[in-house]
Each structure stands twice: as C-alpha cells, then as structure tokens.
Amino acid sequence: MEKQNLKNNFKKKKLDFKKFGVIAAALILAVGVFSQTETMKYAYAAFESKVSKISYSIGESLGIKRNIEPYSNVVGQVRENNGVEVKLGEVIIDKDELIFSTMVNANRPVDFASFDTEFFINGERLTNYGGNGSAKAMDDSQEIISMVDSVDVKGIELNKDVDIKIILKNMRYFDGENEKKIKGKWEFEFTANGSELAANTYTLPINYSFSIGSLNYTLEEFRYNPVNQ
Secondary structure, three states: OHHHHHHHHHHHOOOOHHHHHHHHHHHHHHHHHHHHHHHHHHHHHHHHHHHHOOOOOHHHHHOOOOOOHHHOEEEEEEEEEOOEEEEEEEEEEEOOEEEEEEEEEOOOOOOEEEEEEEEEEOOEEOOOOOEEEEEEEOOOOOOEEEEEEEEEOOOOOOOOOEEEEEEEEEEEEEEOOEEEEEEEEEEEEEEEOOHHHHHOOEEEEEEEEEEEOOEEEEEEEEEEOOOOO
16 A cells, blocks of 8 residues: 555656756756866866975075075965966075075966065065075976075064065066066065074174275175075
C-alpha cells in the first residue's frame, strides 16, 4: 500500500521544464563565474610568483660582502597595478638615510625604470629630500628589475620603531630608444627600526670645509658601519 502511494505520487508530479531550464542556466552561470574567478586567481598567482619568490638583498645589490642581514628590516610586500608588479624587499635606516630595495616585474622588456615617489615618516610627508639609486635587470628577458634607492631623512629616530609609508607612482621606462610611462600607484606601509645598525656605527667628527670653483663643501663627520662602508 505504501509503495503504491509513493508510485501514484511520483506519477502525478509534473516537471516544470521552464523552471528547470532557469535553474540550469543559473547553475551554468554560477559555474562560469566561479571558473573565471578561479582562473583569474591562478593567473595572478602565477604572475605574482615572478617577484614574490625572488630574493635579492640590499647587500647583494650594493656589493657588500659582509653580512648586513641583522640591520635590515624585511618587508616583503607585493603590490600590482596596471600589469606592473612591485615588491618592497628590505629597508635599512642608517642615521639620516633610508635605504630600500624593490623588485619590479614590468611584464615587458625594459632598459630602465623609475618612479615618482612620496615618503611619509610617522605620518609626516617628506619634502625637499635628496636621493640616489641604482637598477639592474635580473635576467636576459629584462622584464624583472632589481632596484636600490637611498633617500635623505634628516632627524629620523634610530632607537625606536618608525612608521614608514612609501608610495611609488607612474613608472617610466625605456624600451629601446623611446621613453614610455605606465600610470599607476604602488603603496607600502610598514614599521622599521635602526637601533641595531646605530649600535654598530662609528663616528668621527671632521668639520672640514673646502671649495671647488665657486662651490663650498663641508665634511661634518666620518661615519663607518657594516652598511655605509
């Protein structure tokens, strides 16, 4: 009897093919979106791995043979914008100097690359600062570039944690003979400390002035440490 009722109920139940079609379409759409999202994730993961897994220290970039790892602050943050991936590797605070290394995946062959920069120390924007830097291609493809930059930061605290923000904007590069620009923004925030290096820095006051042509120069001190040899 119970089996017969179940049979009858099954026969009476009609399938709404229109509704089923809508459900199937929704399911296909959901699977499509999921697949596309997952594909994009995997594609970006593969793209990101180009610089996230490459390690090239400040010491290697500057040709320093002794170990300066104890004095560096490892950041390791990766940012991507408009097809350009930037990894902020290490940061060193050396008295009035902020040294930082970046790894840039331009995703195209480039002869040279540079950025417009902004720096914030404990929330205050640096103005009228000087600096210099160097760059080199990591392989024959010339798509990945290692860069080390040094920026003047007068009066920075050495013996406590410092909140630092570095903003890189608008990458300029050469591909052969032409200069091109990729608009974008790559922003990094982190905390760094220079106390370890300060404790191993030796300073000798000089206060010696001299002139070359119409320019006057003053050597205030001689400073030596494992980084600034």
